[in-house]
Amino acid sequence: MPTAQPIPAPARLTVLSxxxxxxKGTxxxxxxxxxxxxxxxVSVTTRRQRPGEVDGVHYHFLSDAEFDRLVAEDGLLxxxxxxxxxxxxxxxxxxxRLAAGAPALLEIELQGARQVRARAPEAQLVFLAxxxxxxxxxxxxxxxxxxxAVQERRLAIAQAELDAAGEFDVVVVNDDVARAADELVGLLVAPSAGKAAGASE
Ligand SMILES: Nc1nc2c(ncn2[C@@H]2O[C@H](COP(=O)(O)OP(=O)(O)O)[C@@H](O)[C@H]2O)c(=O)[nH]1
Ligand SMILES: Nc1ncnc2c1ncn2[C@@H]1O[C@H](COP(=O)(O)OP(=O)(O)O)[C@@H](O)[C@H]1O
Structure with missing residues (x-):
């Protein structure tokens, strides 16, 4: 678990999982x-680059040793x-970005979302279902x-992720890309409406 300094508040940090x-990507x-x-x-990852993915744009693709170094340096949120x-x-x-008072969006999986919640309780957690x-x-x-085989592995993880949807402030259903994007834009721009107005019971 990283131990870097806390994120400055009250700048708006939104996590999409x-x-x-x-x-999510779409x-x-x-x-x-x-x-x-x-x-x-833009995240770092040790996953292999897919065709069409650009290093530094979709991800920073790192070796295991490079990733280890970033963790050791406390370079990861x-x-x-x-x-x-x-x-x-x-x-x-x-x-x-947050120190400049501008919003930031992270597209990360559940364990990472939980770490952000622990370190930045004011962050807005959005679950795309x-x-x-x-x-x-x-x-x-x-x-x-x-x-x-990889799809099966991801579907097994997906079941656990769906079970955790209730931990998020807002659940957006991706039935239609344009509609879901509209909803996400609304959450990003609303100064603090996300947590209060969108909190799921
Ligand atoms: N915790 C964490 N998860 C990430 C990060 N970047 C991407 N992910 C998540 O890792 C999972 C796998 O990503 P990827 O291999 O690109 O597959 P895809 O999202 O299904 O196209 C997804 O749930 C991403 O949201 C990150 O920086 N931190
Ligand atoms: N609302 C939607 N309706 C139909 N297909 C969708 C929709 N949103 C995404 N897709 C398709 O689903 C697939 C997975 O989308 P992707 O954005 O790669 O997912 P993620 O980033 O969550 O893994 C892609 O082929 C994409 O075109």
């Missing part, structure tokens, strides 16, 4: 298409192992970026 294949891309000024953290690879949020860019389990399976398979 949800199971693999639910459409919805965030739509938000950025409409609002290029929305800043999204949070990090987690997911389906056999490690992923983490570089702390400095997020801290700079699929309209149904069948639809989640078909999106993950339809993307075709992982072999079936």
């Amino acid at each position: 949800g199971p693999s294949g639910v459409g 919805v965030v891309a739509e938000v950025r298409r409409r609002h290029p000024d929305v800043w999204v953290s 949070e990090w987690a192992e997911y389906a056999g690879n490690r992923y983490g949020t570089p702390a400095a860019p997020v801290r700079e 699929p309209p149904s389990w069948a639809e989640l399976k078909s999106r993950l398979a339809g993307r075709g970026s992982e072999p079936p």
